[in-house]
Amino acid sequence: MTVLSVRGMSVNFGGVQALSNVDIEVGEGQLVGLIGPNGAGKTTFIDAISGFVRCRGRVELSGRDLSRLPAHARARRGLARTWQSIELFDDLTVWENLAVAVEHTSVLEQLREMFRGRVVTPVACQKALETLGLSDHAQRLATELSHAERKLVGVARALAAQPRLICLDEPAAGLDTTQRADLGRRLRAMADGGTATLLVDHDMGLVLSVCDHVVVLDFGKVIAAGPPEAVRQNPAVVTAYLGGAAAEVVPTGAGS
């Protein structure tokens, strides 16, 4: 079943066309990789579907049109995202970071909350922390953690809200090889658990090894899409990454 369906998305920054006419679909339990050279528009795509950048085109989540909703409303309808630069709430503990994402309350509920402490059923938070191996850190402050752990908290915060779709912006950047492999396994487990996942990363090895489907962007256009094996050998992709002249030295073994 299709969870995310993006049709004809275009984004302009002044005169620069950052995305032009991009179509992407992500199905339930599917892990879709979005790759491309620097400046290809990967982060812009996530910003656009999550409501942080004005765009043209249609964004549907499980059949519902999100195009006109503000960012927080999209999040509440099940579109979660992480940030390349992590962006945790530094003044809160890990558990509180997750709780903010879980407690989606109406205005009425918020007014009521003004007058009583609310203990959230921490089930969703706990599950997310377990999935990412962070249970021991729940009561620590976000600032106390290592870079890798902070990355994972970012993912956990997105996951805790039990989204239909989770968009990960370079979750592996700054992690070492072991941590990357570990992250890859956890992402795969998340997707297998039913969460549709869109993974943006520079690590071709990671993307090609864990994703079901890969989309390649270059200069804001989709230049290739398909299963990882097909994309790896696609000449257009090789050219985009390495330039025409270097096409022969493409590391065919990457990711295996």
Added chain:
Amino acid sequence: MQLVILFILLGLGTGALIAGIGLGVVLTYRGSGIINLATGAVAMVAGYMFWALQTGFFGGYGLTTVPAVLVSLVVAMGVGVVMEVAAFRPLRAASPLAKLAASLGFLLTLQAAMVLIFGDAAKQVKPILPADTVTIVGATVPVDRFILAGIVIVITAVLFAVYRWSRFGLATRAASESEGAAVYAGLSPNELSMVNTLLACLVSGLLGILASSLVQLDSATLPLQIVPALAAALFARFTSFVITCTAGLLIGVAESLLDYASTQTWFPTDHGNPMPGIKELLVFLIIVVAMFWRGASLPGRGELTEKRLPFVPQPEKLARTASIAAVVCAVALIVLPFDFRRALTLSLVGAVITMSFVVITGYVGQLSVVQLALSGVAGFVLSHLLTDAGIPFPVSPIIAVAIATVLGLLTAVSALRVRGVSLAVVTLAASLAIEQFVFVNGTWGGGNGGSPVASPYVFGVDLGTDAPFRGLDGAVPSPIFGFVALVIAVALGLYVANLRRTGLGRRMIAVRANERAAAAAGVNVRNVKLIAFGISSFIAGVAGVLYGYELGSVSAVRFGAQMALGLIAFAYVGGITMVYGAVFAGLISTEALFPYALEKWFGLSGNWALLVGGMALIVTLLLNPQGVAGASYEKPLLFSKTGHPSLLAKLISGASGKGAGTGTSGQSVPAQATSAGAPAPEVPLAPAEPGGVR
């Protein structure tokens, strides 16, 4: 028509002063990224020094004009050196709000120092500029106005040329684009910042000396010219000297035209006098227009900042602490003599008003100066409901608080797109306008004398300060009202402290930490801010009503902008993120226990408390951003005691942090900027919040 021309030309005098202070503001901002609220205070210091040197205040023999001017300018620059070395430099990497608060500390310190040295009375300064007049289109105009305007225009031209063509100007521009790159290019941001601050002090000091004979030389007039000067600087987006100068001169002319208009029969009057506060209202409107027209965000500076605000700890053992404090206070109210009883009650009310700052500034990170003016609105509404409309106790304070809350919400709606430092500027202008236009107004406010507030009665029982139960010494005020204030203070304190533990409190802190990430986590940033403004305004309204009942009347000064700035300083010193901090701030607020004891036992006036408060604010920001209350929490190592590593060290850790950094060091500005994925034309809004939510 001749009169109109006369007033236009007369306005050039004030205009030159505003422009000069505006130039100082822009210079400091370009040099160090600080919006220096004390720029007008530097002009005041120079003015006072000049007066003192000329009249022989020190040692009895006066200097002639030229040496007096030179020495005064040296003193003004000395103040600049102190500001730079003691605060601006060590706070370079602090949040914009911390920098603004530091300059507020200097403003208060300088004001208090001038009053303590030279006394309360306004000084008559002998004019330096020739007193000749010229006749233009039939209007006889003093020539000094032209000379003043000419001087400020020449200064502007020189600054423009220096910044455009000299190596120093290029270096300053480069450093404000990217401090990191400037360091690699061999420039020292510290030196650049110092030179710019000195220039700023020189310019504003010179204008202070020259214009102090035109305006009143006291501790309020010149320092508060910072507000119109900020308006001029806003039009220039804190960058262009030419626009700042033009806007400053025009604002002066506009104010002068209002003076002319107030002599006309059609001008609105208040008890036979021209309506007060129109000028302040005009400046406020100009600032609002500037914000909308020129953009609510200040131009970004490429500085390496740590955007941390003071930590918000989870309150522990609330019930126990609250009950102990309540019992101690209750006993003290009965046992203490009447004067200390009054001071204790005022401390409680001071704690309540500071709690409104804890919610809005501590929890949500929005520095709003206007909260005290909302207290004032509640106080004056209460007074008028009781006196003019005859509406009795339970109903009138409820209406008063409700009106303050609604007004606060309206402010919030209009302020939603304005945040951080910009919000502080707008709300400062707003509170000045409300003070002068509403509170000083004899019809709506209390005029100069204040407006009476009758004691509250419930079913015939007097709850006010004149209740029959008089404590141990049998004097007024009665402890009964102290109990009322105590119950309210404890209830609100528990509420605010508990708020930190609720989901709403978490969302507030999430919004404070990172608006974009909060929105991505499904938090409706706008609603959270509105609710916070509502809660904060409600608390402020309650405090205003309590002030009214305790003092028996409400007056403009009690709720004025100057008082609000002092309270914010005290709140920072106490710990802006904690109710304990609010209690501490309450104890040192005006006429509260601490200043009262100082005055009674040591004969030190409230100005000493303000002086100490101002300096304590700077020390707090430097050494212990958590405030006094925060210092007792166990985890201070995390947020403040890391010291201030050198710029280069930060750069290196920032650069490597992107690849393999360990936690906090990786969070430098470049990482934030690229994450937006969009070519950001300017660093979004106040850099305290990485990115705004549309």
